[in-house]
Amino acid sequence: MKNQAYKVLINRRITKEVKIGNTLIGDKNPILVQSMTKSNSISAIIKEINILESIKCEIIRIAVPDFKTARAIKKIKKETSIPVVADIHFNYRLAIESIENGADKIRINPGNIGGKEKVKAVVNCANEHKIPIRVGINSGSLEKHLLTKYGSPVADALVESAEIWVKTIEDMGFDKIVLSIKSSDTLETIMAYRKISSRIDYPLHLGITAASGGDIGIVRSSVGIGTLLAEGIGDTIRVSLTGTSVEEVKIGYEILKTLSLRENNIQIVACPTCGRCQIDVLKLIKRIEKELNKISYKPKSAIKIAVMGCVVNGPGEAKDADFGITGGKGEGIIFKKGKIVKKVLEKNIVSVLMEEICKE
Numbered sequence: 001m002k003n004q005a006y007k008v009l010i011n012r013r014i015t016k017e018v019k020i021g022n023t024l025i026g027d028k029n030p031i032l033v034q035s036m037t038k039s040n041s042i043s044a045i046i047k048e049i050n051i052l053e054s055i056k057c058e059i060i061r062i063a064v065p066d067f068k069t070a071r072a073i074k075k076i077k078k079e080t081s082i083p084v085v086a087d088i089h090f091n092y093r094l095a096i097e098s099i100e101n102g103a104d105k106i107r108i109n110p111g112n113i114g115g116k117e118k119v120k121a122v123v124n125c126a127n128e129h130k131i132p133i134r135v136g137i138n139s140g141s142l143e144k145h146l147l148t149k150y151g152s153p154v155a156d157a158l159v160e161s162a163e164i165w166v167k168t169i170e171d172m173g174f175d176k177i178v179l180s181i182k183s184s185d186t187l188e189t190i191m192a193y194r195k196i197s198s199r200i201d202y203p204l205h206l207g208i209t210a211a212s213g214g215d216i217g218i219v220r221s222s223v224g225i226g227t228l229l230a231e232g233i234g235d236t237i238r239v240s241l242t243g244t245s246v247e248e249v250k251i252g253y254e255i256l257k258t259l260s261l262r263e264n265n266i267q268i269v270a271c272p273t274c275g276r277c278q279i280d281v282l283k284l285i286k287r288i289e290k291e292l293n294k295i296s297y298k299p300k301s302a303i304k305i306a307v308m309g310c311v312v313n314g315p316g317e318a319k320d321a322d323f324g325i326t327g328g329k330g331e332g333i334i335f336k337k338g339k340i341v342k343k344v345l346e347k348n349i350v351s352v353l354m355e356e357i358c359k360e
C-alpha cells in the first residue's frame with residue numbers, strides 16, 4: 001500500500017480566498033465539487049440537497065425563479081448544511097430577497113439583470129450581508145454590443161464581458177467575487193478561462209454550460225474542466241449534465257481524483273477485456289463499489305483494487321494493484337500484488353475479496 005493518499009503534481013494558480021457560508025474557496029483550499037438542484041418543490045429541493053450532501057457535494061446552487069423560492073431559502077438552510085447559492089436571472093429583486101433569507105452566495109449574470117443600477121442594488125445588499133457574488137458570464141446571454149463587436153460569443157468576447165463586470169463591481173466597493181466564464185463550446189471555454197485567469201485573481205468556478213447528457217456530456221465536461229484543472233486553473237467545479245445532480249457530483253469527484261486534486265483512497269482499475277475474458281468485469285466493478293459503500297470502508301492508506309478479465313494475464317497485468325480478482329469456469333481468483341493467494345467459488349469472489357481488504 002502507498003503511504004501517501006494522493007500526490008500533487010499540478011501547480012495551482014493561487015487566487016483570493018472567498019468564504020461561502022462555512023466554506024472557504026480559492027487560495028490553497030481544496031477544489032470543491034458543486035452541483036445544482038433539479039427539483040421544483042421546496043420539499044423536493046431539501047430532499048435532493050440531503051442526498052447530495054451524503055455523497056459529499058460541497059456547494060449547492062438552486063434556481064430562484066420566484067419570490068416563494070427566495071423566501072424558502074430560510075427553510076432550506078435550516079434543513080441542510082452545505083452552502084446554498086441562489087441562482088438569479090432577470091429580476092434583481094429576487095437576488096435581494098434571497099440574500100435577506102440567508103443565501104450564502106448569489107449567482108447573477110450581469111448581462112441579463114437589467115443594467116448597472118440593478119447590479120448595484122444586489123452588490124450593496126451582498127456587501128451588507130457579507131456574502132460573495134458569482135459573476136456568471138455565459139455565452140448564451142452576452143451583451144449586445146459585444147456580440148456586435150465579435151460577431152459571436154467567442155472567448156475574447158466572454159473575457160471582455162467578464163473584465164467589464166468585475167471592474168464595475170469592484171468600483172462599487174465590492175471584492176467578494178467569484179467568476180465563471182462559460183460557453184457551450186468546450187474549446188472557447190478553455191481559451192476564455194486561460195485568458196481571464198492570467199488577468200484577475202478572483203476564484204474561478206469551472207463548468208461547460210449546456211454540455212448535454214450521457215456520454216457526450218461527461219466527455220465534454222471532463223475534457224473542458226480537466227484541461228483547465230491540469231493547468232492549475234479553477235477553484236470550484238460543476239459538471240453540468242442533462243442528468244441527475246447525483247451523477248454530476250460523482251463525475252466531478254472522478255475528474256478531481258483522476259488529476260490527484262482530491263484524495264483517491266480507493267482506486268478501482270479494470271482491464272478493457274478482450275477475447276480471453278472469462279468473467280463479467282463491469283458487473284464485478286459495480287458489485288465491489290456497492291460493497292465498499294455498504295461497509296463505508298476507509299483504508300488507512302490508499303489502495304488499488306484490480307478487476308481483470310482472465311487469470312492468464314490478469315494478475316501479471318495488474319501487479320501494481322494491492323488487491324485483484326479475476327475468474328472463470330466457476331472459479332474466482334484473489335490476488336495480491338500480482339500473486340494468486342486464493343481460489344474461491346466464483347459466486348463468492350466479491351465477498352472473499354472484501355474479507356481480504358478489511359483484514360489489512
Ligand code: SF4
Nearest residue numbers: 271274277309310313
Ligand atoms: S486481463 Fe485478460 S481479459 Fe483482460 S485485457 Fe488482459 S488478456 Fe484480456
